[in-house]
Amino acid sequence: MAFILALDFGGTKLAAATVNIGSRKWLGYERRLSPGSADAKTDLEIMRSLIYSLLQDTKPAAIGVSFGGPVDASTGTVRLSHHVAGWENIPLKGLLEKEFGVPVGVDNDANVAALGEHRFGAGQGYDSLFYITVSTGVGGGWILNGKPWRGAGGMAGEIGHMVVDPAGPVCLCGKRGCVERLASGPYMAQNLREILEKIPPRRGGLRDGEVLRHLVGDNLELLTGQLVSEAAAAGDDLAKEVLHKAAWALGVGIGNVANLMNPQRFVLGGGVMKAGEDFWRVVRQVARDTALPEVDFEIVPAVLGDDAPLWGAVAIASMLV
Amino acid sequence: MAFILALDFGGTKLAAATVNIGSRKWLGYERRLSPGSADAKTDLEIMRSLIYSLLQDTKPAAIGVSFGGPVDASTGTVRLSHHVAGWENIPLKGLLEKEFGVPVGVDNDANVAALGEHRFGAGQGYDSLFYITVSTGVGGGWILNGKPWRGAGGMAGEIGHMVVDPAGPVCLCGKRGCVERLASGPYMAQNLREILEKIPPRRGGLRDGEVLRHLVGDNLELLTGQLVSEAAAAGDDLAKEVLHKAAWALGVGIGNVANLMNPQRFVLGGGVMKAGEDFWRVVRQVARDTALPEVDFEIVPAVLGDDAPLWGAVAIASMLV
Numbered sequence: 084m085a086f087i088l089a090l091d092f093g094g095t096k097l098a099a100a101t102v103n104i105g106s107r108k109w110l111g112y113e114r115r116l117s118p119g120s121a122d123a124k125t126d127l128e129i130m131r132s133l134i135y136s137l138l139q140d141t142k143p144a145a146i147g148v149s150f151g152g153p154v155d156a157s158t159g160t161v162r163l164s165h166h167v168a169g170w171e172n173i174p175l176k177g178l179l180e181k182e183f184g185v186p187v188g189v190d191n192d193a194n195v196a197a198l199g200e201h202r203f204g205a206g207q208g209y210d211s212l213f214y215i216t217v218s219t220g221v222g223g224g225w226i227l228n229g230k231p232w233r234g235a236g237g238m239a240g241e242i243g244h245m246v247v248d249p250a251g252p253v254c255l256c257g258k259r260g261c262v263e264r265l266a267s268g269p270y271m272a273q274n275l276r277e278i279l280e281k282i283p284p285r286r287g288g289l290r291d292g293e294v295l296r297h298l299v300g301d302n303l304e305l306l307t308g309q310l311v312s313e314a315a316a317a318g319d320d321l322a323k324e325v326l327h328k329a330a331w332a333l334g335v336g337i338g339n340v341a342n343l344m345n346p347q348r349f350v351l352g353g354g355v356m357k358a359g360e361d362f363w364r365v366v367r368q369v370a371r372d373t374a375l376p377e378v379d380f381e382i383v384p385a386v387l388g389d390d391a392p393l394w395g396a397v398a399i400a401s402m403l404v
Numbered sequence: 405m406a407f408i409l410a411l412d413f414g415g416t417k418l419a420a421a422t423v424n425i426g427s428r429k430w431l432g433y434e435r436r437l438s439p440g441s442a443d444a445k446t447d448l449e450i451m452r453s454l455i456y457s458l459l460q461d462t463k464p465a466a467i468g469v470s471f472g473g474p475v476d477a478s479t480g481t482v483r484l485s486h487h488v489a490g491w492e493n494i495p496l497k498g499l500l501e502k503e504f505g506v507p508v509g510v511d512n513d514a515n516v517a518a519l520g521e522h523r524f525g526a527g528q529g530y531d532s533l534f535y536i537t538v539s540t541g542v543g544g545g546w547i548l549n550g551k552p553w554r555g556a557g558g559m560a561g562e563i564g565h566m567v568v569d570p571a572g573p574v575c576l577c578g579k580r581g582c583v584e585r586l587a588s589g590p591y592m593a594q595n596l597r598e599i600l601e602k603i604p605p606r607r608g609g610l611r612d613g614e615v616l617r618h619l620v621g622d623n624l625e626l627l628t629g630q631l632v633s634e635a636a637a638a639g640d641d642l643a644k645e646v647l648h649k650a651a652w653a654l655g656v657g658i659g660n661v662a663n664l665m666n667p668q669r670f671v672l673g674g675g676v677m678k679a680g681e682d683f684w685r686v687v688r689q690v691a692r693d694t695a696l697p698e699v700d701f702e703i704v705p706a707v708l709g710d711d712a713p714l715w716g717a718v719a720i721a722s723m724l725v
Binding site: 211234258335 | 447474492531532544546548549551554555556557559560561562563565566567568569570571577578580656659660661663664665666667668693696698699700701
């Protein structure tokens, strides 16, 4: 029976899976963490071992690939990885086609995950949607007229670097108040850390943020986006403030995008979106207030979780069969 | 010879023109101001008189229509006009098809002007572009994959109500710091008026804004966006400040759109874009600084001027022949 091989080169993990064409259930699934010292070569070696373990003596009808970084989707060439060294200009599609002798499609993870949610997840039946992942970064992928929109240079979807607060804190990109600067996990942790560091160390009795300090053994460097969410859920006012600002930034970004592109749906995934109902309520309310009254849209959770890129890779490969 | 009839229902003027299919030169051209008291019925009457004056006893191959307000392009029904009463749910396509017995296409002016610049103006040969008109309002129209992108509900393109300064002044839409609130002509005039009103009336010698006051006979209600531009060009510091803020808002908006959609070109038209080279330089610089370094684009002036909607209407009609 004809089957698809789907590959996901993430920044920190590698995954490969096989699925019969038309099926919604993995036939085989292999996953491994990328070692901290990984470069493109080691990543490729690990992925090859996953692939051969899955394939044994069989051959897929086509291969779809999600790559965690900018890709020229027309040639299937990786431009670079922001996490793993040595990926500059690697012709990933060409390498895989040569080794396995079947058609290969490659695209970046946000575009691929958008396609995955469109075909198999929260975007089924929706012709126009914007998928947003909010985790260590904030990225996005477009489906317009039922197909990926990558932009003239393959750079579309960068809602993470939309400026929503020109008076806000400085982002790694050099601008102030980008969506990513306010809403990504690591930056939320940094924002809370900076607030905590300004509070005098002892004042007698319980200080603001005492619970948080306790959680990280008074080592604020250990704060994470997830801990911010947990502390907010437990009632910590400082954590709530940071989380509220993140939800506000995301809401303004989504409302602006709604005014500009008027898609049917926004599908939101990534670790930060697990921050709870309060977080979702603020995102939805601010987005609604930011969009014009005539602009309709829905904001729904992604349903494929970490497998969205793999399912998108299946969709890409299916188009090549 | 087969020819096209193009119609432009603007907020304040009506225009009709004919052109041979494939030609770039008007065959006939009629234009009339819409009376201040106009409603949909009078506008339609005036337009009919322009049409019959142009057509005499001939019949066009098709009719294209640009309408200054929200339109359901799939049915050719006007939703409403923000400027002229009585346009609610008028089936403009149906009315014209019945009267003239030829195919008719109707869309809103920003989408139509975008198409005009794409086929006949500054967007020729560019598959993806965003057209922005900056005048009494700020609107936009998309061309993606060489075709108009109208959004799921026909509302795409509203860059005017993208929030770029959440601490900025309140817009008619209720939000703070929209692009339109900072960059449209009337709002620029209002912003300057508010600054001037805060300056004490007499202080001996020349006051800030003295030249501007003189221009409007000390009646600040007469200030317009154009006068702001002229005063800035003449060196007035307050006018320069207002104009700079407008250019900044437009630049942030464009940079955000570049990150999000990565189109090849931005084509900018409308009266405010005549504000001079300084204005354009700031728009371009801020847009470049707002976009990620990897995101390439050009910002160019529209070339069809007030005729962009008519030429877009020609493009729409051509598709029906």
